[in-house]
Structures are given as structure tokens and as C-alpha cells.
Amino acid sequence: MDMDAIRVYCLSFPHATENLQWEDELCFKVGGKIFAMVGLGSVPQRLTLKCRPEHFAELTEREGINSARYVGRYKWITVSRPDALTDSELREAISSSYEMVAAKAKGAKGSGRKRKTRAA
Numbered sequence: 001m002d003m004d005a006i007r008v009y010c011l012s013f014p015h016a017t018e019n020l021q022w023e024d025e026l027c028f029k030v031g032g033k034i035f036a037m038v039g040l041g042s043v044p045q046r047l048t049l050k051c052r053p054e055h056f057a058e059l060t061e062r063e064g065i066n067s068a069r070y071v072g073r074y075k076w077i078t079v080s081r082p083d084a085l086t087d088s089e090l091r092e093a094i095s096s097s098y099e100m101v102a103a104k105a106k107g108a109k110g111s112g113r114k115r116k117t118r119a120a
Contacts, residue, residue, distance in 0.1 A: 001087050003038055003045050009091060010036050013098045031105025035098045046080045047090075049097040059093075 001009070010016055010028040016035075021027045024041035027034050039046040048068045051059055056075045059065050064081025066072075077093075079085060085093060 001090050002082075006036075006038065006047060006090070006094070009094060010098075013095075013102075015102075016098070030098060030102045033101050033105045035101035036094055042080075044080070044082055046078050048076060048078045049093060050074070050076050050100050051093060052096055052100070 007018070007026070007028075011018060013030065013035075015030050017029050019027055019029070020040075024039060026038040026040055028036040028038075035050065037048040039048070048071075053075050056067075056077070059077055060067050062084055064079065064084030066078050066080065068076035068078045079090070079093075
């Protein structure tokens with residue numbers, strides 16, 4: 001999939017939006033939470049997304065897929081080579097990321113609980 005196809009696919013999910021953040025990161029969001037990012041300033045362009053914990057180790061062992069900078073500990077990956085995943089694997093990875101993030105976004109909005117703040 002090229003980046004135009006990735007963009008179209010990301011925006012095909014219910015309530016998905018896009019916006020440019022941090023100068024050159026095209027972020028795809030649901031409920032205000034990021035589920036995928038495309039690094040527009042890199043060549044080739046890289047894709048960062050959340051993956052299921054049970055797939056993280058296997059995916060990061062592949063050439064061209066790494067633990068994402070800053071958020072890797074939360075099981076986010078960066079795909080830096082276009083051929084690291086097949087088109088169907090990439091669609092599945094994006095869909096999975098969307099589902100995980102959308103579920104959390106709905107839970108945060110629908111819980112009715114206020115977020116606890118730490119005492120200083």
C-alpha cells in the first residue's frame with residue numbers, strides 16, 4: 001500500500017479524523033486519540049501504529065519494523081520499510097490499531113468518571 005492508500009483506508013473507519021501534528025506527522029485519530037501516524041518528513045515515509053501485545057515481539061523481529069520511539073513500551077510499532085508487511089497484513093494491523101484505540105476512546109468518554117489527579 002502506498003501512503004495515499006493508507007490515508008484513504010485510515011479515514012474509512014467510523015469517526016476517523018486526520019490532522020498534522022509535530023510539524024510533519026499526519027495523525028489519524030478516533031475520539032481524539034491517535035491510532036496511526038505517517039511521518040511525512042522521512043523517505044520512505046514511516047507508519048506508526050499500535051499493535052496487539054501478543055504480536056509485538058514477532059513484528060519487531062521483522063526487518064523494517066521497530067518498536068516506536070517514545071511509545072514502544074505501550075506496544076506501538078514503526079514500519080519504516082514499505083515491504084515489511086504485505087498489503088493485507090498492513091490493513092489488518094491498521095484495523096487492529098483502530099479497534100484498540102477506539103475501544104479506549106469510547107471507554108474514557110462513556111465511563112462518567114473523573115480522572116484522578118496526583119497530589120503534589
